[in-house]
Amino acid sequence: MHHYCSTSYGIAASVGVLSHVFYFVRGEHHQHTLQCLQILFYGFLPLSFILARLLQIHYAQAVQLGAMVIVSYLSALWTSMLIYRSFFHRLNSFPGPRLAKLSKFYQFFTGLRLDAFRRSHQAHQKYGNFVRTGPNELSVISPGAPVAILGPRSPCIRSPWYDYALYQSIESLHSTRDVEAHEARRRVWDHGFSVKALRDYEGRVTNYTHELIEKISNFGGNTMNASAWFNYWSFDVMGDFAFGKSFNMLKTGKNHFAIDWLESSMFLLGLFSPIPWAVPVGAIAPVVGTCFRRFIRWCNEQVDERRDVKTTVPDITSWLLKTAQDKNDIEATKWLHGDSRLLIVAGSDTVAIVLTHIFYYLARDPTHVRKLRQELDPLMRSDEPFNVRMVQNAKHLNGVINEALRLHPPTPSGGFRTTPPQGITVDGVFIPGGVNLNVPIYALGRSRECFVRPDDFVPERWYSEPELILNRSGFAPFSLGPYGCIGKELAKMEMRTVVPLLISRFDVRLAPGEDGSGLLEKSRDAFTLRMEELRVVFDERKRG
Numbered sequence: 001m002h003h004y005c006s007t008s009y010g011i012a013a014s015v016g017v018l019s020h021v022f023y024f025v026r027g028e029h030h031q032h033t034l035q036c037l038q039i040l041f042y043g044f045l046p047l048s049f050i051l052a053r054l055l056q057i058h059y060a061q062a063v064q065l066g067a068m069v070i071v072s073y074l075s076a077l078w079t080s081m082l083i084y085r086s087f088f089h090r091l092n093s094f095p096g097p098r099l100a101k102l103s104k105f106y107q108f109f110t111g112l113r114l115d116a117f118r119r120s121h122q123a124h125q126k127y128g129n130f131v132r133t134g135p136n137e138l139s140v141i142s143p144g145a146p147v148a149i150l151g152p153r154s155p156c157i158r159s160p161w162y163d164y165a166l167y168q169s170i171e172s173l174h175s176t177r178d179v180e181a182h183e184a185r186r187r188v189w190d191h192g193f194s195v196k197a198l199r200d201y202e203g204r205v206t207n208y209t210h211e212l213i214e215k216i217s218n219f220g221g222n223t224m225n226a227s228a229w230f231n232y233w234s235f236d237v238m239g240d241f242a243f244g245k246s247f248n249m250l251k252t253g254k255n256h257f258a259i260d261w262l263e264s265s266m267f268l269l270g271l272f273s274p275i276p277w278a279v280p281v282g283a284i285a286p287v288v289g290t291c292f293r294r295f296i297r298w299c300n301e302q303v304d305e306r307r308d309v310k311t312t313v314p315d316i317t318s319w320l321l322k323t324a325q326d327k328n329d330i331e332a333t334k335w336l337h338g339d340s341r342l343l344i345v346a347g348s349d350t351v352a353i354v355l356t357h358i359f360y361y362l363a364r365d366p367t368h369v370r371k372l373r374q375e376l377d378p379l380m381r382s383d384e385p386f387n388v389r390m391v392q393n394a395k396h397l398n399g400v401i402n403e404a405l406r407l408h409p410p411t412p413s414g415g416f417r418t419t420p421p422q423g424i425t426v427d428g429v430f431i432p433g434g435v436n437l438n439v440p441i442y443a444l445g446r447s448r449e450c451f452v453r454p455d456d457f458v459p460e461r462w463y464s465e466p467e468l469i470l471n472r473s474g475f476a477p478f479s480l481g482p483y484g485c486i487g488k489e490l491a492k493m494e495m496r497t498v499v500p501l502l503i504s505r506f507d508v509r510l511a512p513g514e515d516g517s518g519l520l521e522k523s524r525d526a527f528t529l530r531m532e533e534l535r536v537v538f539d540e541r542k543r544g
């Protein structure tokens, strides 16, 4: 080897170590992936050219040398990272899978089956309440975690995970990491979820539920896929709230094409969740990012059309539109576009997921249906049209809803935050500053420190058997604090409408050969749960 080769490799390796120590180890860099790749790609030829001139060597030799210089740089950078993460990292005292502390690729590759929430539950059962899930990441389910990490006074901020939308040049209430921008936008949304606004929405929800009942009745006691039909119902409702028109999925009995795009893009979000720095690459990739881009474009068109329609009964978008009257206001339009898309994503399958799981438990054990009817029949008077206020305090109904939410939260892995520079203490354990935290809602809801018989469906624990709840903070399906679910009351209203109306009309049972294992064991985690089918039979209720 020529002496200039070893000198060049040595310099490159030193730069690799220095760039780790003084640059990569500090702050956030996930947004700079494309720039880094561009520097390597476009810098290669100029580097070779400079080497050729500087060392007076042939151009072909210089290209070879340039490639090796880059390899030396990257090798040294990664070696430095691995040594630091193995021996010197501030989180080394936290337990967790050995490879997880070295690289987030561990989480990425073990998560290819999109079962992150099940794996995190198993990890917590093995390692305890605090688990190191990445080089700079902890998963925490100790009872104090929801309040300390997510709660109203928590100093934690949204983690880099939320930058998923940045690369598509969209921004929404859910994606913004700017605390003040979020606060201001949340005030705009709040109007659409006031008690008065929710009253205005009740009629719509009931009408779509009657349409669902008609469709179920048309099955005439034959097997139907509950996951699909609750999805059709919830997307139709939310299409109406967001764009002033239904997706007509109940009518057609199949997914709207835009929802197929959404589903595909959600899988990608699930896949790339562990490595936010790869999202910019996925977003520009021709096939990978296409579905997301199409879905965004389609939503933008819908909301632009909706802008020109005057509605007499307000929907949620009509509140968002109040701040975006002027079509030339680019900033306001950007928020309107992002938020109308968010409405569909956040408000649809979340509710469908809970309804599907509720009906799984009702179909599996008819004693729950009997109990619900004992409670609800006297409240739902046949001489008056259904009104959700008739049933909103029904204890068993609310217990059934809570129990489905606890055992099967629609965002099972959700809750991603970063600690403030001074760090935080959770249940006596100090977590340093700048650490990414995850409070996995699924694992939390099944924590033995919070619930007795944590894996059992026991609606009574929410009213007549409170001793089965050891610590209520384990129940956080809607998250909490400033970024908690704004649609919580709407979601509850929807569930309190669908469950009573359906069980007062139908008996429900699992279809022959169905045991729910597909839904419970194979549904995938793509931030919201992607449900497998649940085959059930609804028979007209036999009275008397």
Ligand code: HEM
Binding pocket: 173, 174, 175, 186, 342, 343, 346, 347, 348, 350, 351, 354, 409, 410, 411, 414, 415, 416, 477, 478, 479, 482, 483, 484, 485, 486, 487, 488, 490, 491
């Ligand atoms: C059972 C149903 C639902 C559950 C379990 C649920 C759960 C959640 C959770 C856990 C979050 C926080 C996500 C995070 O930390 O990143 C969230 C946020 C949000 N949810 Fe829901 N949700 C439900 C239904 C709805 C509905 C019906 C709507 C609206 C129509 C809605 C709108 C939103 C919005 C806009 C946010 C973002 C709030 C913010 O960033 O300030 N959700 N939801």
